[in-house]
Amino acid sequence: MVTTSALRLASVTPSSTQASTVYDRLREDLLSGRLEPGRKLQMRFLTETYQTSQTPLREALNRLTADGLVECREQRGFYVADISRNELIELTKTRCWVESLALRESMAASTPQWEELLLLAQHRLARTPRSLKSEHFEDNPEWERLHRVFHRTLIGNCGSQSLMAFCGQLADQLYRYRRLSIQRAFPSRHVSDEHQAIMTAVLSKEADDAVALLTTHYQQTADVILQDQQIFRELQNDGERA
Amino acid sequence: MVTTSALRLASVTPSSTQASTVYDRLREDLLSGRLEPGRKLQMRFLTETYQTSQTPLREALNRLTADGLVECREQRGFYVADISRNELIELTKTRCWVESLALRESMAASTPQWEELLLLAQHRLARTPRSLKSEHFEDNPEWERLHRVFHRTLIGNCGSQSLMAFCGQLADQLYRYRRLSIQRAFPSRHVSDEHQAIMTAVLSKEADDAVALLTTHYQQTADVILQDQQIFRELQNDGERA
DNA sequence: GGCAACAATAATTTATATATTTCTTGGAAA
């Protein structure tokens, strides 16, 4: 019984309910940009695409609304959350504020174990190629996963689950912006050096340096996306959201 | 059948959806403690109590899970989020960090309009009795509403919707703790003086003072609740959560 | 006589309810 249950969970159903499965799939499609910002999410389209019925879909859409990836207009259905320059600026500003706070607290509570985790996370990230192809950009899921682990480890010692969850939400929302303009942003920077510099500052107990490097890291990412005319081209009323 | 259903919908819920209505009612019952922490939320009980069907209920429960007031165990239904000393400490710590940040940013972006809003909020709160009865405590919903407005106004000038939403979530979760031990905490403090002191510091542009007063305000509230043996009495494993 | 605006109806779509299936859990028997 233990073995069968464990096997089933491990092999057949990573997420056991239909609602969780479709949540994961929808989330991936939203983050990758396959479901483009502002698009109406019609039930008929969703049930056909994801091969499930309305009930688990509504459940997944409600969770995604809480994550800020989907917008729910009362009596008018669901929409992919829109993007705007203003939102990108605000999200980045908030992330810089909150992660600076979390990083300082992480460092204030520093332990050898945490420092070793950070060293490992940076090492693994550094030796993984960002793009699967060298001539043009092709997203490497393993790099994305390790990148996420690195940033989560940075703030992972702050001692607040809720603060980390909030940082995770901001990261998700900003990840979507990053993916939408990833091709053009590809060759211009050496993010690996930036990650290493942050880690070095943390291990040297230089909190001010670490925070400055981290915020610059996020700000530069935002600046590159903001310069991308293509993404925001279609939007007329840039800052407004209903 | 059709007519009665239409009448009920028309009279009880003029414009909103069933899901939003039951969300509001459930939220109120969770925050007030009428639905006690750890309690299993069985569908049958919920449908009978709130006179609605499973679908809008699942929708409401999913939203409340995102708010941290309900816990969802896969394939095992929904439970009222449990409470613990450790969680109270962590939530308070996080709220102090994040609201300090938000208050500093609010003050850095200060405008005469915002200062006037704050003055008004404090004035209205101060002239509203906290308890409906003077001999014993009886919750005054108007005071609670104005209290919330005051604290929201404090951080309302920070320029980040997402940061304010996060503060609101933390406030909700902590409000539940406060309500659970409100009777004993009633006579001991003069919270009105504390609010006025915070406002004075803000209007005097004394950011450090304002932040110190605000964090002390939250910390003292938590300390009073932590001393309450009754609330946490039943819990064996204090800090653990599944 | 033609064009525009408003209203009404129909179609599409969301929201709710009920029924069915699947999963978990507890109890009994081997």
Place this chain on the structure above:
DNA sequence: TTTCCAAGAAATATATAAATTATTGTTGCC
């Protein structure tokens, strides 16, 4: 103690009801 069966609860699917939007037709005004 372990396994199987039954009962109950949760998750999903389908059907029904309600609401919004779009299109068409009619009427009024230019």
